[in-house]
Amino acid sequence: MTTVDTRDRGSRDGDARQGNARKRRISRGGWIGLAFVLPVFVLFLAFRFGPALGGVLLSFANYTVGGSLEWKGLLNYQRLIADPGFWNALRVTLVYALISVPLTIVAATGLALLTRRAFRGARLYRSVFFLPVVTSLILAGVVFTWIFSVDGPWSSILESVGFPVTNWLESSTFALPAVALVGVWTRFGYGVLIMLAKLQEVPKELEEAALMDGAGPWQRFRRIVLPELRPAIFFLIVIETTFSFQAFDTIYVMTSGGPVDATYTLVFSLYRESFANFDFGYAGAIGVVLFVLTLIVALIQRIVFGKES
Amino acid sequence: MTTETFAPRGLGKVAIHVVAVLCAFVTAFPLYAMVILSFKQQGSIEFPASLVPWDFSTEAFQAIFTSPEIWRWMINTAIYAVVSVVLILLLSAMAGYAFAKKRFRGREVMFWSLVSMLMVPYHITLIPLFILIARSGGIDTYWGLILPGLANVQAIFLMRQFIKGIPDELLEAARVDGCNDWTIFWRIVLPLCKPILATLGIFVFLWHWNDFLWPLLVGQSPEMRTLTTGIASLQAEQVPLPQVFAGAVLAFVPIFVAYLVGQRYVTENAVAAGIKG
Amino acid sequence: MGRTRKFLTALTVGLLGSALLSGCGAEDQRNTVTMWTYPIITDPAADRAFWERTVEGFRAEHPDINVDVVSRPWDDRDASLTMALMAGKGPDLAYLIPDQVGRYYDQDLLSPIEDYLPERTLTDYRDNALDAVTMDGKPYVAPILMAALAGSCDTRVLADAGVEPPETWDELLAIAPKLKRAGYYATYYQGDLDTSLNMNFYQFLWQAGGKVFSEDGRSLAVDSPAGVQALRFLKKLVDNGYVERSALTQAYQPDQSPMARGEVACVYNQAPLDVGNAMGSTEHIQIAPPLTEQVQAAYGVVGGYGVFQDARDPAAVRAWLSYLTSTEVMSDYNRTAGYFSPRESVTNLYPDDPMMSEAEKYLDRTIPGEPNPRFQEVVNILAPLVQAVLLGQRTPEDALAEAASQAEPILRS
Numbered sequence: 001m002t003t004v005d006t007r008d009r010g011s012r013d014g015d016a017r018q019g020n021a022r023k024r025r026i027s028r029g030g031w032i033g034l035a036f037v038l039p040v041f042v043l044f045l046a047f048r049f050g051p052a053l054g055g056v057l058l059s060f061a062n063y064t065v066g067g068s069l070e071w072k073g074l075l076n077y078q079r080l081i082a083d084p085g086f087w088n089a090l091r092v093t094l095v096y097a098l099i100s101v102p103l104t105i106v107a108a109t110g111l112a113l114l115t116r117r118a119f120r121g122a123r124l125y126r127s128v129f130f131l132p133v134v135t136s137l138i139l140a141g142v143v144f145t146w147i148f149s150v151d152g153p154w155s156s157i158l159e160s161v162g163f164p165v166t167n168w169l170e171s172s173t174f175a176l177p178a179v180a181l182v183g184v185w186t187r188f189g190y191g192v193l194i195m196l197a198k199l200q201e202v203p204k205e206l207e208e209a210a211l212m213d214g215a216g217p218w219q220r221f222r223r224i225v226l227p228e229l230r231p232a233i234f235f236l237i238v239i240e241t242t243f244s245f246q247a248f249d250t251i252y253v254m255t256s257g258g259p260v261d262a263t264y265t266l267v268f269s270l271y272r273e274s275f276a277n278f279d280f281g282y283a284g285a286i287g288v289v290l291f292v293l294t295l296i297v298a299l300i301q302r303i304v305f306g307k308e309s
Numbered sequence: 310m311t312t313e314t315f316a317p318r319g320l321g322k323v324a325i326h327v328v329a330v331l332c333a334f335v336t337a338f339p340l341y342a343m344v345i346l347s348f349k350q351q352g353s354i355e356f357p358a359s360l361v362p363w364d365f366s367t368e369a370f371q372a373i374f375t376s377p378e379i380w381r382w383m384i385n386t387a388i389y390a391v392v393s394v395v396l397i398l399l400l401s402a403m404a405g406y407a408f409a410k411k412r413f414r415g416r417e418v419m420f421w422s423l424v425s426m427l428m429v430p431y432h433i434t435l436i437p438l439f440i441l442i443a444r445s446g447g448i449d450t451y452w453g454l455i456l457p458g459l460a461n462v463q464a465i466f467l468m469r470q471f472i473k474g475i476p477d478e479l480l481e482a483a484r485v486d487g488c489n490d491w492t493i494f495w496r497i498v499l500p501l502c503k504p505i506l507a508t509l510g511i512f513v514f515l516w517h518w519n520d521f522l523w524p525l526l527v528g529q530s531p532e533m534r535t536l537t538t539g540i541a542s543l544q545a546e547q548v549p550l551p552q553v554f555a556g557a558v559l560a561f562v563p564i565f566v567a568y569l570v571g572q573r574y575v576t577e578n579a580v581a582a583g584i585k586g
Numbered sequence: 587m588g589r590t591r592k593f594l595t596a597l598t599v600g601l602l603g604s605a606l607l608s609g610c611g612a613e614d615q616r617n618t619v620t621m622w623t624y625p626i627i628t629d630p631a632a633d634r635a636f637w638e639r640t641v642e643g644f645r646a647e648h649p650d651i652n653v654d655v656v657s658r659p660w661d662d663r664d665a666s667l668t669m670a671l672m673a674g675k676g677p678d679l680a681y682l683i684p685d686q687v688g689r690y691y692d693q694d695l696l697s698p699i700e701d702y703l704p705e706r707t708l709t710d711y712r713d714n715a716l717d718a719v720t721m722d723g724k725p726y727v728a729p730i731l732m733a734a735l736a737g738s739c740d741t742r743v744l745a746d747a748g749v750e751p752p753e754t755w756d757e758l759l760a761i762a763p764k765l766k767r768a769g770y771y772a773t774y775y776q777g778d779l780d781t782s783l784n785m786n787f788y789q790f791l792w793q794a795g796g797k798v799f800s801e802d803g804r805s806l807a808v809d810s811p812a813g814v815q816a817l818r819f820l821k822k823l824v825d826n827g828y829v830e831r832s833a834l835t836q837a838y839q840p841d842q843s844p845m846a847r848g849e850v851a852c853v854y855n856q857a858p859l860d861v862g863n864a865m866g867s868t869e870h871i872q873i874a875p876p877l878t879e880q881v882q883a884a885y886g887v888v889g890g891y892g893v894f895q896d897a898r899d900p901a902a903v904r905a906w907l908s909y910l911t912s913t914e915v916m917s918d919y920n921r922t923a924g925y926f927s928p929r930e931s932v933t934n935l936y937p938d939d940p941m942m943s944e945a946e947k948y949l950d951r952t953i954p955g956e957p958n959p960r961f962q963e964v965v966n967i968l969a970p971l972v973q974a975v976l977l978g979q980r981t982p983e984d985a986l987a988e989a990a991s992q993a994e995p996i997l998r999s
Contacts, residue, residue: 032490033411040400041419044460047438049422052429054437062999063440065672066694066895072999079995114329121329127572128333131340134568134575136519138537139557142544143339146346146354153342153356185339193576246430249521253541267432274436275526276665277962278672278693281999287433294430440672448673529669 056291058284065278076285086286088261089269092176093293096265097244099180100187104240105233107184108191113221115192116199126196130189137186141253144182145169148254172262175255179263182250187243191236198232199225231305238301242294266290343561347554354550369551379556381532382539386560389454389524389535390517397461397513398506405468406494410480420469423462439526449533454524458517464509471505472498504574511571518564536560617899618652619906622667622680624660626731626889627923633657636922644909651902664689671695671894678897679907682727683889684718684955685784685962688803690892691721692959697893698724702904707911707929715888715928718954728911729890729928731920735789736884736948737874738861739852740845743770744872751852751874755793755819758877762828765851771827774844774853775820777834777976779969784885784955785855787972790816795880798956798964804997806964809990812880817975817982819879824976834976840864854884858945859924873944876951886952888928960996967992 059077062070080086111129115122132140148154148168155165168174202225210220248267251257257264257272266286274283342360349359350366373379407413408420438457447453475498483493499506524535534542540556568575627633637655644653656677658666664686670676682690690696699719700708708716711729719727739751747768752758762772775786788798796812799805807813823829830844843864844850852874853861862868876884891910897903909915916927920935926946927935936942958964971985980988 030413033407033413033416036403036407036411036490036494037413037416037419040404040460040465041423043400043456044423044426044462046441046460047457048426048434048460048462051434051437051441052426054440055433055435058436064692064694065668067444068694075995075999079999082992082995084992111332114325114332117325121326125329125333126576128337130576131568132336134515134519134564135340136521136537136560136564138519138521138541139343139561140339142540142553142557143343145544146342146550147339151354151356153338156356185336189336242430246432249537252521253544270432270435271522274439275669276662278668280436280440283436284433287430287436290430291433294428298428443673446674448669448675529666529673529675 055284055287058281059288060281061284062281072281076281079282080285080289085261085264085269086289089264089266089286090289092262092264093245093266095176096180096183096247096263097241099177100183100244100247101237101240103181103184104188104191105236107188108195108236109229109233111188112192112195112199113225116196126192129192132186133189135186137249138253140182140186141250144178144185144250145254148178169255170259172259175259175262179247179251179254180244182254183244183247186250187240191240194232194236195229198229202228234301234304238297241297245290245293245297266293340561343554343557347551347558349551351549351551366551369549369555372549373552373555373559378531378534378539379559382534382536383559385451385454385524385528385533386518386535386537388451389520390514392451392455393458393517394510394513396455396459397464398510400459401461401464401468401509402472402499402502402506403494404465405470405472406498408465408469409472410475410477410498411490423465426462427466435522435526442527448527449530450527454527454533458520458523461513464513467505467509468502471502475501507571508574511567511574514567515564518560518567617650617902618654619679619899619902620654620656620677621891621906622656622658622677624658624663624681626681626925632922636919640910640915640918643915644906647909648902648905651899651905653906668693668695671896674896676894676896678899678903679891679893681889682719682892683887684727684957685782687719687726687892688721688957688959688961691726691957695894696726697895697897699726699728699893700724701900702893702907703728703911704908707908710929710931712928712930712950714950714952714954718888718957719890719892721957727888727890727892728907729888730911730916731889731923731925732886732928732949732952732954733857733925734884734886734945734948734952735785735854735857736876736945736951737852737854738845738856738858739872739874740848740850740865741870741872743768743848743851746770747851749851751872753875753878755877755879759822759828761851762823762826766827769849771830771844771850772852773823773829774850774855775823775829775833775976776838776855777973778837779973780837781855783965783969783972784887787816787820787968788953788955789854789883789885790820790877790879792883792885792953793877793879793881794819799958799997803958806990806993806997808968809986813986814982815879817972817986821976821978821982825978834973857886857924858941862941868939868941871941873941876948882951884948884952886949886954888954889925890928958997960993963996964989964993967996 060071060073062072062076111125115125115129146152150165150167154168159165166174168178206224207220210224215223246267247265248271251263251265251268252271255263257268266289270283270286270290273279273286345360345362346354347369348365348367350368351372408416442448442453442457445453447456479501480493480497483497488496519537520535521537521541525538525541528534528538531539531542536556537560540553540560543553543556623637625633627636634657637657641653641655645651667676667680668690687696707728708725712732715729715732716725719725719729737751743765744751747761747765747770749761749764752761758772765772777786791798791808791813794812794816796810796816797807800807824831824834830849833844843861845853845856845861846864846866854877856864858868858871858873862871865871876882891907893900893903893907911929913929913932916929917932917935919925920927920932926949927933933946934943935946955961968989971980971989974980975982975985
């Protein structure tokens with residue numbers, strides 16, 4: 001998903017060289033270069049490219065545990081369309097993204113602005129903010145299960161502001177926001193780093209000039225900092241949306257998709273259909289839907305980035 | 310100097326500190342709670358009374374250490390992470406070198422087919438991958454756990470970008486001195502790659518140490534679980550909370566150490582490496 | 587059907603991987619039979635003792651064959667069994683019931699049982715037992731036990747209200763007002779979504795002469811006059827307060843059994859033995875015949891052992907399974923477990939127990955489920971719709987039509 005500079009300077013260097021020597025080099029380097037790439041490329045074909053292709057093909061078929069394959073055309077997709085469970089999973093996935101992505105980006109921007117200036121402890125704060133990113137999602141899930149439990153801190157906070165005490169993870173209304181909040185906790189630190197990197201590029205002269213003109217903090221942010229941050233924000237939207245579509249580990253530990261499918265995401269239904277129901281073809285179709293969603297996000301990125309530059 | 314212009318002063322400075330401390334506290338609280346509660350006695354967990362850092366009990370740790378399983382899980386996790394790191398670094402450095410500095414037939418096609426897979430969600434490959442490994446007898450084996458993750462596109466890409474920055478003249482000089490491609494790679498390129506290898510090494514370690522879904526599928530028997538899948542199973546079996554947290558602490562400590570040691574590499578290169586490949 | 591084509595050749599770049607994935611050393615598994623069983627005999631000590639003496643008895647006849655009986659937990663049994671079979675680490679045979687047979691058959695995992703049983707055993711099975719494990723004309727499980735969910739009535743309740751056990755829907759509706767006036771529910775309907783439809787809606791559907799699946803199993807037959815009639819009857823029970831309304835949504839609590847509370851006249855969703863266990867004694871239980879509308883029908887599970895296609899030593903499996911389904915072992919097993927025998931020649935297992943002997947009479951009236959590869963998916967669709975009808979949120983016609991349309995693409999695939 002990274003935007004990548006893939007222009008190849010190496011190939012242009014060679015043009016100036018003399019024909020014969022060049023030919024000899026290519027043929028010699030030919031198999032040596034291949035020998036360096038081949039080990040990982042074979043692994044790539046066997047365990048990444050092949051299975052991806054297989055995943056798409058599988059969605060048009062029915063594969064049994066016993067090992068036989070039967071082509072089914074579009075039947076798996078017809079099932080998807082007729083299956084209320086699928087539409088629920090799609091809705092849950094999108095709602096999860098709609099809650100977690102904006103919160104992640106707002107938190108990341110705010111904390112990056114807060115700690116951008118050199119002051120004592122700024123580095124320490126940044127390190128703390130990144131800590132959840134390197135923490136395993138399973139650990140996050142285990143701890144937050146306790147945090148959201150009726151005896152846990154979250155319920156106490158709710159109680160103190162006059163909310164009824166319930167376990168959010170057992171409520172079909174609040175379970176999804178709860179797991180999405182955990183998603184924010186695990187991701188915002190990454191955004192902070194991205195934002196800090198971008199903030200360094202904000203021209204200081206502009207901000208100083210604005211300060212001289214008597215612009216307040218909010219105005220300086222709106223008019224000078226925010227426009228500079230736009231590419232970073234957009235990059236984060238794409239990355240975090242893609243990430244949120246794939247949320248699984250925390251949901252597995254915290255709710256198992258429940259209560260009553262309230263946190264049953266597409267990835268969770270893919271997992272269930274394949275490894276609990278062993279309905280591989282149908283799960284393949286869900287995988288293709290996930291792929292298409294990712295492509296849509298990437299496409300939007302292209303369109304908007306195209307406009308920006 | 311210019312930074313000083315914006316360095317917070319007076320009341321603003323206090324406010325920034327207060328807010329920053331508050332945010333850091335909220336961020337660190339779950340991890341703090343995990344560590345503290347793992348040292349509590351079974352059934353005595355209450356909020357907020359249990360969160361004080363005294364009344365230590367090692368009961369939970371003693372309980373989980375008496376089961377041989379936790380040791381197996383730690384060894385499995387270590388094998389998975391360390392072997393993966395070594396092989397991924399070697400394989401991607403080799404490929405990165407060839408993609409950056411060698412010319413061969415099919416280079417562009419190969420490179421682009423690698424990069425294009427960054428767009429494809431992992432989960433679509435999951436089912437055929439599992440079928441392939443299961444049919445080949447890879448369930449409950451280390452090779453079934455490790456092999457599918459070795460072709461790490463992210464790592465290949467980063468290595469290629471880095472090695473491109475190594476001046477050709479350096480490699481040419483080595484060739485004149487009689488080095489062949491392997492010795493150039495091993496004696497010149499790899500040592501120059503130390504910073505990126507360190508960054509990648511830490512990230513690959515983190516990804517594998519924290520990995521969940523693939524170990525969940527491959528490790529069907531309790532002896533072949535990793536720490537993440539093991540802790541999830543403890544939670545599912547309704548093991549007392551302090552014990553689950555004790556397991557979580559054991560899984561967290563190596564991560565924490567790796568993060569502290571390699572923090573510079575992690576935070577400086579997060580833009581490129583923070584995305585799981 | 588093109589079913590023979592293997593996935594590896596068709597889908598993956600298997601050639602590339604195969605060099606790396608050299609096969610693991612397959613150890614010699616000849617002369618060993620591995621079998622997975624579950625805590626059907628609920629007392630672990632009794633369970634262990636049964637299998638020890640059975641294996642011992644078998645080894646006396648076949649000293650050259652080892653039998654490894656693996657006791658597995660009920661939890662996640664399908665996922666763990668299928669996963670093990672897929673990974674090539676599964677058993678040679680395992681305990682299965684009709685609800686599971688369709689799925690395992692459809693996944694190309696089971697072998698027809700005819701190859702593993704002597705003719706005299708096959709012909710001795712009750713027709714309904716064998717029918718419930720038959721897919722496309724061939725049985726895939728060797729039944730070893732049967733249950734009969736005949737009615738269990740509380741004699742004190744009946745006496746207090748001055749009524750007799752009902753035999754038909756009309757009779758049930760006739761005595762229900764009297765029971766209600768005396769402060770009792772006529773019967774009990776456990777309608778929450780975790781309860782198998784076999785135990786609730788399907789029984790009434792069968793009694794109305796209906797079927798869940800069409801003859802070829804490719805569509806739902808429940809969207810029929812019989813289905814509507816069954817739902818209307820149940821709705822009548824709910825609306826008039828002849829059954830406990832909260833049981834439509836709340837999960838069953840074993841320690842809160844309605845019969846143990848003495849609030850219900852007759853139940854049809856539990857084996858009499860389990861009712862007795864819940865009540866603490868069988869003293870006040872009177873067995874009532876399964877209800878009749880068009881057909882006299884009750885649910886009653888059939889359980890047995892299915893042999894997997896990858897069985898390592900078929901001859902050894904055949905010897906073991908023949909022994910396991912012999913008349914002696916079968917009567918020992920069912921006496922120990924509290925079930926009945928699916929073999930017609932093995933009857934009168936409980937000569938000293940009038941309640942069990944009475945229940946045994948209705949074995950031929952039981953329907954042990956309708957096997958279908960999509961059994962569970964259909965339950966998942968149907969159960970909430972049936973519940974919605976009984977809660978008054980949908981009409982019977984509308985709910986059944988909805989179920990049929992939702993199930994249609996699933997049953998076709």
